[in-house]
Structures are given as structure tokens and as C-alpha cells.
Amino acid sequence: xxxxxxxxxxxxxxxxxxxxxxxxxxxxxxxxxxxxxxxxxxxxxxxxxxxxxxxxxxxxxxxxxxxxxxxxxxxxxxxxxxxxxxxxxxxxxxxxxxxxxxxxxxxxxxxxxxxxxxxxxxxxxxxxxxxxxxxxxxxxxxxxxxxxxxxxxxxxxxxxxxxxxxxxxxxxxxxxxxxxxxxxxxxxxxxxxxxxxxxxxxxxxxxxxxxxxxxxxxxxxxxxxxxxxxxxxxxxxxxxxxxxxxxxxxxxxxxxxxxxxxxxxxxxxxxxxxxxxxxxxxxxxxxxxxxxxxxxxxxxxxxxxxxxxxxxxxxxxxxxxxxxxxxxxxxxxxxxxxxxxxxxxxxxxxxxxxxxxxxxxxxxxxxxxx
Amino acid sequence: xxxxxxxxxxxxxxxxxxxxxxxxxxxxxxxxxxxxxxxxxxxxxxxxxxxxxxxxxxxxxxxxxxxxxxxxxxxxxxxxxxxxxxxxxxxxxxxxxxxxxxxxxxxxxxxxxxxxxxxxxx
Numbered sequence: 204x205x206x207x208x209x210x211x212x213x214x215x216x217x218x219x220x221x222x223x224x225x226x227x228x229x230x231x232x233x234x235x236x237x238x239x240x241x242x243x244x245x246x247x248x249x250x251x252x253x254x255x256x257x258x259x260x261x262x263x264x265x266x267x268x269x270x271x272x273x274x275x276x277x278x279x280x281x282x283x284x285x286x287x288x289x290x291x292x293x294x295x296x297x298x299x300x301x302x303x304x305x306x307x308x309x310x311x312x313x314x315x316x317x318x319x320x321x322x323x324x325x326x327x328x329x330x331x332x333x334x335x336x337x338x339x340x341x342x343x344x345x346x347x348x349x350x351x352x353x354x355x356x357x358x359x360x361x362x363x364x365x366x367x368x369x370x371x372x373x374x375x376x377x378x379x380x381x382x383x384x385x386x387x388x389x390x391x392x393x394x395x396x397x398x399x400x401x402x403x404x405x406x407x408x409x410x411x412x413x414x415x416x417x418x419x420x421x422x423x424x425x426x427x428x429x430x431x432x433x434x435x436x437x438x439x440x441x442x443x444x445x446x447x448x449x450x451x452x453x454x455x456x457x458x459x460x461x462x463x464x465x466x467x468x469x470x471x472x473x474x475x476x477x478x479x480x481x482x483x484x485x486x487x488x489x490x491x492x493x494x495x496x497x498x499x500x501x502x503x504x505x506x507x508x509x510x511x512x513x514x515x516x517x518x519x520x521x522x523x524x525x526x527x528x529x530x531x532x533x534x535x536x537x538x539x540x541x542x543x544x545x546x547x548x549x550x551x552x553x554x555x556x557x558x559x560x561x562x563x564x565x566x567x568x569x570x571x572x573x
Numbered sequence: 574x575x576x577x578x579x580x581x582x583x584x585x586x587x588x589x590x591x592x593x594x595x596x597x598x599x600x601x602x603x604x605x606x607x608x609x610x611x612x613x614x615x616x617x618x619x620x621x622x623x624x625x626x627x628x629x630x631x632x633x634x635x636x637x638x639x640x641x642x643x644x645x646x647x648x649x650x651x652x653x654x655x656x657x658x659x660x661x662x663x664x665x666x667x668x669x670x671x672x673x674x675x676x677x678x679x680x681x682x683x684x685x686x687x688x689x690x691x692x693x694x695x
Contacts, residue, residue: 251588255595286588293681 247279254283258298265305281306288333300335309336316346321353328356332363340368347378354378355391362397372398373405380409380425383417387424396428404434411440419452426458432465441466448476453486461492467500482508487518494521498528506532514542526551578625578693582606583613583641584655585633593628593655596682597689602626610636614644623647626689629672631656631663639663642670651692655680 257263269277284306287299303309308330315327324346331338338360347357361368361375368374375398379391387395399406410425417425426447447459460481466472481493494512497505509529516522526548536548580602584590587608594604605624607613610633617623627645629652631638638654654667654675664675673692676685 248587248591251591255591259599283588286586287592290586290589290592290679291682292679293683295682 243275243279246276247283250276250280251283254280254302258302263298263301265302269302269305277306281308284308285330285333303334304336309334312336313338313342316342321350324349324353325356328353328360332356332360338364338367340374344374344378348381351381351385351391352388354381355388355394358391358398359394362394365398372403373409376405376409380406380413380417380421383413383421386418386420392424392428395424396431399428399432401433403436404432404439406432407434407439407441411443414443419455422447423454423458426455426462429462430458430464434465435468437469441469441472445476448481453484453489456481456484456486456489457492460489460496464496464499467496467502473500473502473504478504478508482512487521490516490518491521491524494525494528498524498531501532506534510534510537510540513544513548514540519547522547523551527555530555577601577603579603579605579622580689581613581616581624581627581650583608583610583627583633583638584630585609586630589630592682596686597628600686602689609633610638610641610644613641614646617646617650623650626650626692627652628685628689629654631658631667639666639670642667642672645671653685653688653692655685 257268284299284302288296312327312330315323318324343357347354358375358378361371365371379387379395414422444459444462447455450456482490484490497509509525512525513522516525522544530551537543538545580597582590582593582604584593585608590606594606597604605616607616627650629638631654648671651673654672657678659677674688
């Protein structure tokens with residue numbers, strides 16, 4: 204018979220052996236990874252120097268050099284080349300584009316466009332956005348339609364290589380808004396803004412056609428992008444925005460009035476929309492957005508509405524926005540008006556004066572005021 | 574023939590650091606490359622002569638670029654900030670702490686060299 208003490212000792216011994224075994228395994232794995240990482244770092248340094256040396260030659264003969272490499276070396280070299288393509292611009296990219304071609308990175312990325320895993324497709328699109336490898340438009344659209352995150356990367360690729368596609372802005376924008384059922388990630392939203400600023404903006408036309416059916420979060424995102432569109436096109440459709448000024452949701456009403464900021468030069472628009480209703484809106488975020496838009500417009504009517512709002516506004520944050528707006532227009536304080544917030548006015552006036560003194564002069568020197 | 578001017582390169586990304594070394598050495602400069610603002614400060618304190626120029630990344634893990642600018646012993650050495658950061662506040666702060674110029678990533682090595690040469694004494 205085995206007594207209880209012996210059983211406890213045996214179990215304890217077994218646990219100790221298992222723990223020691225696990226410790227030994229963990230130590231071995233850590234040592235292995237450390238050694239492998241150190242080897243890869245050293246090899247990466249060697250390959251980087253060899254690449255610089257090759258690229259300095261009259262005939263770098265990259266094809267033959269790379270053909271003789273192991274798979275691991277090719278992988279490390281590809282990583283170095285992509286890193287430089289991310290960091291460089293202008294003619295300095297050319298030799299690294301040649302290296303990418305010799306490594307067949309474009310072909311490998313094109314193959315991965317059909318990968319089952321979304322992450323592999325995203326990686327392929329990210330790589331292609333750095334290269335000059337030709338891309339078939341239909342294939343890009345087919346890949347983008349597989350899921351929203353892939354669509355965002357395809358749109359980014361179109362933005363980065365917009366000079367190669369005649370309709371890059373429109374196609375990229377339509378891939379991003381898709382069927383309107385999903386809001387964008389921050390990456391997608393930034394890409395939407397990039398595709399629709401600094402040139403023709405197709406977003407107003409696409410929204411005119413389809414905004415009614417869009418997810419509400421996506422709609423608010425689109426409104427935030429339209430706020431920053433710098434396109435002055437009298438033909439650009441904006442009438443679709445106006446019903447959203449009376450939407451049930453305050454975030455949509457606030458987004459809609461902000462989206463009209465860059466359209467203030469259209470006199471007919473300013474006359475058509477009920478600004479007084481927006482200044483009277485029960486939601487403070489809508490009133491704040493309205494004050495910001497009026498400040499941006501800066502016309503006589505805007506000045507009049509802001510002056511009225513400063514006296515009537517209940518929300519202190521909104522009142523400060525209105526004061527800041529009027530001051531930026533160079534307005535004088537209406538100190539004789541009943542309820543005029545003289546203290547708040549003086550405070551913002553002083554704050555703006557300090558900010559003016561801190562502004563960076565054109566010659567790069569700085570002058571910090573007291 | 575006089576000695577080549579030395580550029581101190583402060584950049585935590587090893588690939589970019591070596592590219593900068595290659596670029597400046599190819600243009601006739603000597604280089605000292607470090608991966609952190611702390612190493613750069615140690616170099617400045619121990620070097621016999623200050624470098625002719627500093628190329629400075631802003632975002633680094635230990636002592637970052639802004640800290641380096643505040644702590645460096647010799648603010649006569651011109652500094653070009655090479656950074657992915659392009660917000661006005663950070664760049665204004667870098668200027669206030671003595672940076673002379675900045676180049677944003679992605680960048681053109683030719684442009685960086687041109688700006689570096691403009692900051693060299695005639």
C-alpha cells in the first residue's frame with residue numbers, strides 16, 4: 204500500500220518536473236528567438252550595404268544578384284526596399300522601384316489580391332500602392348468589393364497612384380462609400396478626404412445620387428469631409444444637403460450646416476436656408492456648428508446673427524464660439540446692448556492677441572509674447 | 574585639403590539612418606550616426622569638435638528630438654529636423670528650441686542635401 208505522504212510527494216515531484224520542463228522550454232525558445240533576431244539584424248545590415256553598393260554601380264545587375272539569393276535574404280531585402288519606398292519621394296525612388304521589380308514584388312502582390320485572408324489582401328494592396336507595377340482596374344474593383352477594409356486599401360492605392368488612373372478620385376470615392384451600409388475606419392475617412400480635396404471632388408455628386416440610403420454614421424462622416432472640400436464649382440450639387448438641416452438627429456443637422464461652410468459664396472444658398480432656425484436650434488452642438496459656419500462666411504448677415512446670438516445664447520461654450528467668430532471678423536463690442544457678455548468678450552480678445560503673437564513668422568523665427 | 578564637415582545623424586529607424594549615412598557620405602560629408610537623442614547628447618559632450626550639422630528625427634523612444642534640442646550644449650550647430658510629423662505646433666516648438674529647417678517624410682535626399690549645404694558656412 205502507498206501511503207498518503209508518498210502520493211503527495213509523487214504528485215509534487217511530477218509538478219516540479221513539469222514546471223522545470225516548461226521553464227527549460229521557455230528559455231530555449233527565448234534563446235532561439237534572440238539568436239534568430241540577432242542573425243536577421245546582422246544579415247539585414249549586410250544586405251542593406253550590399254544594396255547601396257549595387258545601386259551605386261553603373262550597371263547594378265539586380266536581376267542576377269537577387270536570383271542567387273536565399274528565400275530569407277529575398278524576404279529581408281524586400282522589407283528594406285519597401286521601407287525606402289515608403290520614406291522617399293521623387294527621383295530617389297527610382298532605384299528602389301527597380302529593386303522591387305527585380306524581386307518580383309508586384310507580381311507577388313497581384314497574386315495575393317485573390318487571397319482568402321483579408322489581411323493578405325490588405326498587405327498586397329499596401330505593397331502595390333508603393334510600386335509602379337501595372338494594375339488591372341477590373342481586378343482592383345473585384346478585390347475591393349470583397350470587404351470594407353479591403354475597399355479602403357484599394358481606395359488608398361488609387362489615391363497614391365492617382366496619376367495613373369483617369370478616374371482615380373471618383374472610383375476611389377465610390378469604393379469607399381460602397382453601398383453605404385458601413386461607416387469608415389479612420390484610415391478610410393482620411394483617404395476619403397484625400398481623394399476629395401485639392402482637386403475635383405466627386406463626393407458631392409455621389410452623395411447627391413445615394414446619400415438617402417446611407418448608414419447614418421457614414422452620412423455624418425461624409426458631411427465632415429464635405430466641410431473641407433475646397434472645390435468652387437457652381438455646377439456641383441449641394442441641394443441634397445439642405446433637408447439634413449432639419450433632420451431629427453442633431454449630429455446630422457450639425458454636420459449639414461458645417462458641410463455648407465465652403466458653399467457660403469452662393470448667395471442664393473445663404474438666402475434659401477433658415478439660419479435663424481439653426482441659431483434657435485434646441486441642441487447646443489447644432490448652434491455651435493452654425494456659429495462656426497457663420498464665422499466662416501463672415502458676411503453682414505452672419506455678423507448680425509452672431510451679435511444677436513452672443514446676447515441670447517444660454518450655453519457658455521457656444522457663446523464663446525460666437526464671440527470668437529465675431530472677434531475674428533474684427534467686430535467691435537456692443538457694450539450698450541443689454542446682456543452683453545463684456546467679461547467673456549475681453550477674455551477671448553486677450554486670448555486671440557496672445558495667439559497672434561505666438562504665430563510663426565514667414566521667416567521661420569519665433570516671437571513669443573508675454 | 575581641409576577635413577570634410579561632419580554631420581550628426583540622429584534617427585531611430587536603422588534603415589533610414591543608414592540611408593542618410595550613405596547619402597551624406599556620397600556627397601562628401603563625414604557622418605556620425607546614432608539612434609537616440611541621448612546618444613547624440615553624449616556624442617556632443619565628448620566630441621573634440623562639434624559637428625557641422627545635425628539631422629534630427631523628432632519621434633524617438635528615449636530622448637526625443639525636442640528634448641535633444643532643449644538639452645544640447647551648443648546651439649550654434651545648425652539642425653535640420655527630418656520628421657513624419659507635420660503639425661504646426663510641434664514644428665513651431667522645434668523652431669523655438671533652435672531648429673533651423675525641417676524636411677517632412679517622405680522626403681527627397683537631393684532636397685535634404687541642398688538644404689544641408691545652405692546651412693554650411695561659406
